[in-house]
Amino acid sequence: MATPEQILKVRSYCFYPTEEELPDAIIAANIDKWTAIYPDPRQEPVVLYNATIDCLYYLIYTDPNGGGGTAGSTRREKVGQVEVEVGYTADYVSKWQKILDGYLNGDLWIPGTTRPIAKGVIIGGVERNEVDRVKCDPNSVNGLWGFGVDNRRPRGTFVDPYNPWRRR
Numbered sequence: 001m002a003t004p005e006q007i008l009k010v011r012s013y014c015f016y017p018t019e020e021e022l023p024d025a026i027i028a029a030n031i032d033k034w035t036a037i038y039p040d041p042r043q044e045p046v047v048l049y050n051a052t053i054d055c056l057y058y059l060i061y062t063d064p065n066g067g068g069g070t071a072g073s074t075r076r077e078k079v080g081q082v083e084v085e086v087g088y089t090a091d092y093v094s095k096w097q098k099i100l101d102g103y104l105n106g107d108l109w110i111p112g113t114t115r116p117i118a119k120g121v122i123i124g125g126v127e128r129n130e131v132d133r134v135k136c137d138p139n140s141v142n143g144l145w146g147f148g149v150d151n152r153r154p155r156g157t158f159v160d161p162y163n164p165w166r167r168r
Contacts (some may be wrong), residue, residue, distance in 0.1 A: 002031035006048065013110055015099055022059055030054040045112035046083040052110065053103060059096040069088065 007027045014022065030051040038047050074087040102108035 002028035002035070005053075006031050006044075009048055010051050013048065014055050014096075014149055017059055017096075020064070026058055027051065030058075043108055045110055049103075049111075050109045053100065056096050056100040056103070060094050060100065063094045063096060065092055066095065131136055 007024055010027050010031065011017065011022065013119065032049060033054075034050045036048040074085060076085045080086075090114075103110075130136070
């Protein structure tokens with residue numbers, strides 16, 4: 001059974017559609033459907049995410065402006081003997097579709113869940129000569145806050161001057 005807090009959360013994740021656009025009964029039915037699939041209370045963010053996606057699909061399919069029409073304008077200009085007609089047409093894209101695309105592309109996410117798509121991941125590496133160039137520059141700072149080449153790390157084995165049998 002969906003709680004009023006869960007219904008309010010899903011409504012907020014859908015960017016607050018009105019009660020006429022998205023009734024509470026639809027939200028509660030989607031939450032109950034996904035709660036039956038994921039009964040563990042720790043999986044509530046997954047339930048709310050899936051319910052939000054289903055509610056956004058409902059909003060897209062019931063959008064009164066989404067009848068497949070096109071919008072556009074035409075303009076006709078005449079300067080001297082030259083007549084130019086410029087036309088512009090565009091398909092209607094629902095605001096609910098834009099929100100849904102944001103969730104599916106990973107630009108929007110529900111608190112408590114991880115992003116479905118990681119952005120900005122660099123696969124590969126840096127060539128060895130680039131690393132050497134940066135290390136040899138006295139103005140560069142490495143991750144250990146050493147300037148230039150990191151000389152603080154001992155090379156080989158380290159012997160304690162007070163106890164020659166102790167090694168680190």
